Amino acid sequence: MTSKLESCGPTYIIASVQIWDEKALEQLAEVPGIWRTCHTPNELSLILSECDPTYIFFLHWRWIVPENIVESIECVCFHMTDLPFGRGGSPLQNLISRGIYQTQLTSLRMVKDLDAGPIYFKHPLALKGTAAEIYRSAEALSLLLIAKIIALKPIPIPQIGTPVIFKRRTPDQSELPAGLSGEKLYDFIRMLDAPGYPKAFCFNNSLKLEFSDANLTESGLVTAHVECSLIGCADNEQRIKPT
Numbered sequence: 001m002t003s004k005l006e007s008c009g010p011t012y013i014i015a016s017v018q019i020w021d022e023k024a025l026e027q028l029a030e031v032p033g034i035w036r037t038c039h040t041p042n043e044l045s046l047i048l049s050e051c052d053p054t055y056i057f058f059l060h061w062r063w064i065v066p067e068n069i070v071e072s073i074e075c076v077c078f079h080m081t082d083l084p085f086g087r088g089g090s091p092l093q094n095l096i097s098r099g100i101y102q103t104q105l106t107s108l109r110m111v112k113d114l115d116a117g118p119i120y121f122k123h124p125l126a127l128k129g130t131a132a133e134i135y136r137s138a139e140a141l142s143l144l145l146i147a148k149i150i151a152l153k154p155i156p157i158p159q160i161g162t163p164v165i166f167k168r169r170t171p172d173q174s175e176l177p178a179g180l181s182g183e184k185l186y187d188f189i190r191m192l193d194a195p196g197y198p199k200a201f202c203f204n205n206s207l208k209l210e211f212s213d214a215n216l217t218e219s220g221l222v223t224a225h226v227e228c229s230l231i232g233c234a235d236n237e238q239r240i241k242p243t
Contacts, residue, residue, distance in 0.1 A: 009032045009033040011033065011034040011036065011051045011054060012055050012150070013032050013035075013047060013048075014035065014059055015056055017060050018060070019196070020060075020135050024143055028143060028147065031150055031151075036051070038218070039210065041063050044056075046063050051126075053073060053150070054150075055073075055074050055075075056069070056073055056075045056076070057078075057142075058075065059078060059142050065110060065158075070112065075110040076110065076117040076146075077115075078106070078142040079105075079106045080092055080125065082103060084116075084162065085161070085163075087114060087166065087167065088165045088166035088168065089105075089167060092131060092134060093131075093169050094166040096191040097191065099187075101127045102124065102127065103124075103127060104122040104125060105141050105145070106122050107119070107120040118157055118159065119158075119159060120145070120149055120156045123144075123145065125138060130193040130212075130214075131190065131191055131192060132195065134208070150151070153233055165166055174198040175200075175202060175203075176200055182211075182216060182221060186214050186216040188224050189212065189214035189224055190214050193212045207228045208229050209228050212227075213225040
């Protein structure tokens, strides 16, 4: 599939399971080249059967990229930690759960080992707001770094330091832990508040309560939107939205 960014010149691919801000993506129209976008591995394979890209930029990708692609094409990904600290899955949630609210967005060349490749650039990134808001900020910053990489064609520098590995979170880890302070409760809800992610939840008798749109007052009180569903209902068909 060819995006509306298409022009002429070298071919670049944007691979992302979700584009958080389509308007932000349009800024790449100012970068000369043929721009292609894909959202699944099958779409990526189709594009690669049609062209030989200069770069593939992975913004928000859920799948392991085949080794033959990584070795034959300059693949660039963006990771929300100050690598080599925080290699691995769920970087946003792992950072916030550790009380880390300021990080680096790292652009790196992909290699066989996850998040272990050499680094092009790092840029500060504040972890404020909901997960969706942070992902939008990271995407906008990634697009700026993409333009910079294409313009400068830098040689990435190997990572230095001892790696710290993050484990990818599972849906059951979205259950609210007991005994959280107001600030930690707010953090727990907001770090999971994005489309496609299992929201923070808890159980109350026959109800499952899911939380979003959290706010933290100066006194430490947390307010949030709550949706209730009856446990065991297929696809949560019986859903209650309290006022």
